[in-house]
Amino acid sequence: MAEPSPSCKEISQKAQEALLAKIPSEWRIPSSILSNLPRNVKPVFKSAGILTPQELDITDATDATTILEKIRSRTWSAREVTVAFCKRAAMAQQLVKCLMDIDFEGAIKRAMELDEIMEKTGQPVGPLHGLPVSIKDLTIVKGMHYSLGLAAWHDRKSDDDAVAVKSLRKAGAVVYVKTTMPQTGMALETTSNLWGRTLNPANTNLSAGGSSGGEGALNACHGAPIGIATDIGGSIRAPAAFNGLYGIKPTSRRCSYLGNTIPVPGQIAIPSAIGPMGRSLRDLELICETWLQDRPWYADPSVVPLPWVRQPAPQKATIGVLWFDEVVMPHPPVRRALRETVDKLKAAGHEIVDFKPYKHSYSWDVTLPLYFPTAARQLKEILAQVGDTMIPSVQQLSKGTKELTVPELMKFQAAQVSFQQEYLRHWNETASLTSTGQPVDAILCPSAACASFPHDFLPWWGYFSVWNLLNYPAMILPAGTVNKEIDVADQGYVPVTDWDKANHEVYDPELFDGAPISLQLVGRYLEEEKLFAVANAVDRDALQGRV
């Protein structure tokens, strides 16, 4: 990567110092610990001695739903919960650089107000009463920074909340931190000249994923009970997958995206989607339901007016398994997780059929120019304002693109529409494979072809991005961890594409050992509730207790 300009470096240094200054000295991790960190930094949260036993209990609770129950039962106050997560988030920032703004004071003040209301009325203000929620950089929060990891935007603050944030606050949530994303957002890792690199807490030699890598790392550190992220090509799912979290990328336009900063507005073919990542499926559904109960279509004209109607998890689901997209062969641990999960699902009585990939390589050829119709020209102009330099993975991703003419753009947009029609037909045709005569309920596939990757590596986006091009909802389900003894490298594998070759060569059991593995479950357009129902069945019957 080219060196950023001195002024860019100065901006970044000041921004990072200002952020650090928001962390009280008693929450600072001693330099003796910081200078000698293990590859997996998670044990430090207990060993550093900063968190009290109660704070460890709170932050290590099963999930947000558990925390909410304990607040409602007055076991924990909202203040206690908020302080615990503020402290742990402050520690996470020092260990893996996952934050880009902090409002501990405002959060604790709000938590105390919530405690008072509960005291006076005996009632919570809403389903999220007292729950700290972390928010990604680009989602605007009143009085807090947003930057998209762009040094040129280091001093931008919002005077309003995004629609999704308003709904969370109304339901009782407490906003206390904003989390990092890579410069421009178009990366599956999280690094920028402005905020530095966000590390994967389970293995700091591996990427935390991106673009919502700050959320992934913070939640994996238990520095947040739930996080709000966005996804245009894997940005919720990669960090969820690489950090062992649950995550959902809903259909775009199901939840409100209004108030999410878009670096270059006007790209409408592949809209980004907002969604939660966290520790359980029930937490994720609680967030989605809370949003939808607020009827966001009356606040954001792009939201489809489709109320959230929960569905029960089926006893017997019909699931199509996409083993390999014919572009990049998943690494051994990913294949193992998928195979073992399928075996358990079959044993539990679910019907499993093979789902053939449909032109996934072609889908990328349509997707990439739609991401970069101007070959990132406008982004480069923003970077140039302060001598910011493009991060290597975005540079590598965009370098093959060219500035399109309008007729060329229209051809790609038309190709997307046709691909959506063909893929729907393809999905419908699975009816010929099932005993019910109905198409499969969902597709189970790798989250990515890897469990993570070393820093600055450009991974294959296809397992994520094909569902963005199609605009299908997609869920990440944790499915164990890499075991270097079992997950040995493929010997003699002959890659089928350049992407496949790069992915094949990057696998190293020693490097990946202990990294979380995840699977992806994909539903039909705007059928989030059904996807949750099937995900609950898969989680219940095949994934509980996986390590």
Added chain:
Amino acid sequence: MAEPSPSCKEISQKAQEALLAKIPSEWRIPSSILSNLPRNVKPVFKSAGILTPQELDITDATDATTILEKIRSRTWSAREVTVAFCKRAAMAQQLVKCLMDIDFEGAIKRAMELDEIMEKTGQPVGPLHGLPVSIKDLTIVKGMHYSLGLAAWHDRKSDDDAVAVKSLRKAGAVVYVKTTMPQTGMALETTSNLWGRTLNPANTNLSAGGSSGGEGALNACHGAPIGIATDIGGSIRAPAAFNGLYGIKPTSRRCSYLGNTIPVPGQIAIPSAIGPMGRSLRDLELICETWLQDRPWYADPSVVPLPWVRQPAPQKATIGVLWFDEVVMPHPPVRRALRETVDKLKAAGHEIVDFKPYKHSYSWDVTLPLYFPTAARQLKEILAQVGDTMIPSVQQLSKGTKELTVPELMKFQAAQVSFQQEYLRHWNETASLTSTGQPVDAILCPSAACASFPHDFLPWWGYFSVWNLLNYPAMILPAGTVNKEIDVADQGYVPVTDWDKANHEVYDPELFDGAPISLQLVGRYLEEEKLFAVANAVDRDALQGRV
């Protein structure tokens, strides 16, 4: 207009001759009548002596619902109904040139099959059992032509049905004719070198409207009980309004558009919408409901999976009235219809508030470049293939546009998104005007600033197109006819824009006398059922019995 090439003229002549050849000689109107037609050709259907008394009864029935009841009760057979409409459509073609393909034989055969099924099973095949339905040119029908009024496409036939057509057939509908549209579809009148000019049957000196002018003219002639049309900027509503019909442009993506021919695919900012026009609101809702009950989202990935749920007409609706969009003052008869309707609604107990227009002039500045991002370059290339020449109104409309770059297109697309957000806020703010404290249920406004216009005139699209830019559903409700004695020209009116001046100058009570007047009722994004409910209330309380 430039002269089309000799080969274009030859193509057109042959196409029109081939079409005429599909009309049996006994259904031909004598040249003695054709050579001496009154301005209002509607009386000819009875006076020509071609239709039997029963055929007149059938075709002049109140609405499609009445016809369906009479088929179900065996008063009329499907065959009798189909033959009656085939004959009347054949006559309409000779009087106003509203057809571009005919399949009388296939239709009558299908009607006889339906009669047999009813005979054998005692049951109709579906809610549209035996109902003839006319289909617009661009909506594909198996074995029939589609052309978009382009001479270059004179010999195109489809080997499949559009999704919407499939659903209609499944419900028992009989397809028998396809109707004209203007060359390219981007006109509010209906003319092409290929098929000639479609006339307004109530007044052949006035436009039948467009782009679904064939549907408008045919249905106004009672040559169809219901018609299927499409609308990207007024194309359902102008013909419905100018011909005294009910019509709805649903939100685009509510009903399936798959199988509608798009001249230059890939324009995705303002998608066209498909919808019915006909003789009653209940007919329109029957068609929409029939489509949605077929779950089109499993056949067309662009359709929102939102089942149709009927709503009762309210006793008291809250309606915002948009009297004037501040760009073009509606003609006297349109203002009178709106005023009289509002008076009746008030008298019936509805709450009426003024709805201020929000940047309607600006909305057109955003809309036009999104319609023609390449300044119609690709359209011109198609025309040039056979020496077809652009019709004057399209030429005039597109001449001010320029070929955009991708960043320019993105700016207009971003401007559309912002405008949608601002307009939603604007609508929500009507809550401060109502006694309920809720925003208005619907907006009542002119359909257009005129009741029609003379041929080749370019009218102001704004009263229609603003709802396309916003993607709100909009309904046309017939509201009487122009009365030259009452609706005298405005004396001394000072136009506020060039569009206003042209519209002001085109009004002539003598020319417009007897032309249908209509009003437009606009609902919120994807809330078609509520729009129908309010429309039913408006129709019941203010429009029944209007002449």
